[in-house]
Amino acid sequence: MGIRGMRRTFEIIDHTADVGIIAYGTDIEELFCNAALALFSLIAEPESIQEKSHLDLRVTSDERDSLLVEWLNELIYFFDAKHILFNRFDIESLTQNELKATCHGEAFDPIKHKIKRGVKAATYHMLRLDKNNDGYKAQIILDI
């Protein structure tokens, strides 16, 4: 799952009651994009989502790893409250504690989109964000 060419994008991992994401990125921006793609791959079939509209988001936090949690929680909010499915993310700026991004996708359509599962939240449980020779790697557990 999540293999594009030879570059790893993300993996889905097991956790007893919940589900985890391992996201990769050659740079930090790519990691944030891949984590978001992983999230929406759990909610719906990514191929079924078209780019019809976009939304500008700004997320802040104290630290970079919690910024990743906040970012996913912001996207979960837009799905759950506004019923928007996203499939592409342009990160405009990303610092230790602020993220600005344009998110592309479309409104949920019950005929077109098969929803696989709901996601309650991204948690801090077993949260990891590491840098290595290949780039960045993060682990986030989601509450399902």
Place this chain on the structure above:
Amino acid sequence: MTQWQGQLIKIDDYRWKIPENYKTGMRVPGLIYASKEMLESLREEQALEQVVNVAFLPGIVGYSFAMPDIHWGYGFPIGGVAAMDIKNGVISPGGVGYDINCGVRLLRTNLSEAEVRPRINQLINALFHNIPSGLGSEGKIKISQKEMNQLMVEGARWAVKRGMGFEEDLDVTEEGGCLSGADPSKTSDKAVKRGMPQAGTLGSGNHFLEIQVVKEIFDPHTASIMGITEIGQILVLIHTGSRGFGHQVCTDHLRIMEQAVSKYGIKLPDRQLACAPIESKEGQDYLAAMACAANYAWANRQCIAHWVRETFSGIFGKSPEKLGMRQIYDVAHNIAKIEEHTIDGRKAKVCVHRKGATRAFPAGHKDTPRCYLEIGQPVLVPGDMGRCSFVAVGTEKAMKESFGSTCHGAGRVLSRGAARRAIRGADIIRELESRGITVRAESVSALAEEASQAYKDVTEVIEVVHQAGISRKVAMAVPMGVIKG
């Protein structure tokens, strides 16, 4: 997954202790309710380490408890109970969970299996149609911001005032279906936006609605006081919580608590245990917001129970009263409550976190409903959709030992991924049909994640709490029809 290698000291056949000296920083020992057979699978994940982590929390008194349905959660284990001293203890949103006041409500009927079985497909289809369940489904009730504020404060009564249910329902709902101290100004605009369209929806994941048949009555006298009188009698069980509203309240306040941890100099072994002193502004704000979400969940179950009654009434051509559709009880199993308990012979106020655990107050307790004063508070323990569910009652022993708490369900053994790889949703539907259980699900693929094989056998779980004496089993029912979100 690495095995948990910690020390477990046997107290008796159903109680095991993790000594306080297992890890530096533990303030109390851990107490695990389990049979010897359960221990092996318990050691296969890190839930017991989470019991240890909870024992680090400031102000924890007695034990960090694990019920026999314990499984690995985030921060707290699911099936965890912890009581904190109100003066110097902390409140942790992770000790409640994202689905604040996830809980179960049980309705009785005068109907028998023989009357319902011939119409089960019609009934399940009608319930599936009348009760919004799945993702993206919006409620049948449209509420304004002003009404949402009332709902957050009034809880189940909000729905009863609008003709959804009876005043008597409130008498047999934990806290009367309304937790005091709810303050809508402590909930975010985001939480309200997630919550408004989802009021009166079942939701997805492990939430469900079941039509059940009473199969066994262990204590006929106690059962009859609840209105369970015959083998073959039909019951309806509703399992849902506070939907996106509660999830957002938890997300918002965890973020605040993250900062509170460093502000108050609290040392934690796991970030997801983020907490604040109960008496601090952060602690009080969370409790006020949590109460809003708890009340939302009670209103939610009240609305759904009303549509269940309407649907039965339509199909059987009799009023809910004629069908005897009285509520037996409604319990919360993800909540934190300020309660009075006796500790070392002295009465003290504590904040009891129950995450995947049920209150189990005894006969004669002031918070046990008047109609159940003689028998104790009903405890509702749903199993998975292929097995059975139990009705039990709280006991004096639970009051003395586990802060009036007991188990809440079966508890997972297989992860969602492992369940999906092992079982196909379509096969489950066929298998259940062959055993006389009709299933309707919003997502067939998600059904595999909720298969019997993914859960412990609830019969073993109830046996442990019954033998340990922290609840007493009363009756057992099996599913005949299931709706999954």
